[in-house]
Amino acid sequence: MEQFQTWAEMVRSDQMSSLQVDQFMADHPAFAAWYRREKSGQPMTFRIELTQEQLSVVNQALVALPYKYAAPVINAINTQLVKTNGDNDAE
Numbered sequence: 001m002e003q004f005q006t007w008a009e010m011v012r013s014d015q016m017s018s019l020q021v022d023q024f025m026a027d028h029p030a031f032a033a034w035y036r037r038e039k040s041g042q043p044m045t046f047r048i049e050l051t052q053e054q055l056s057v058v059n060q061a062l063v064a065l066p067y068k069y070a071a072p073v074i075n076a077i078n079t080q081l082v083k084t085n086g087d088n089d090a091e
Contacts, residue, residue, distance in 0.1 A: 004034050011035065014047060 025032040062070045
């Protein structure tokens with residue numbers, strides 16, 4: 001269990017990309033099951049950095065989605081932008 005706690009801290013830090021986390025979970029299924037069971041109630045965030053080209057693809061995908069699916073994603077992005085811009089305004 002101590003090793004799982006260490007791995008959980010690693011997964012929740014910025015040490016690994018989301019793709020690396022996915023691969024790590026696939027490579028360690030017992031840990032993945034434990035993590036989902038133990039940490040499922042705790043929010044998990046990832047920082048995603050996109051190139052302009054990747055951002056364009058995401059934008060095109062959101063436009064193609066039905067509104068009921070795209071709207072929550074767009075609202076979440078806008079909320080984060082407001083928070084980020086608010087943080088930058090405070091500096």
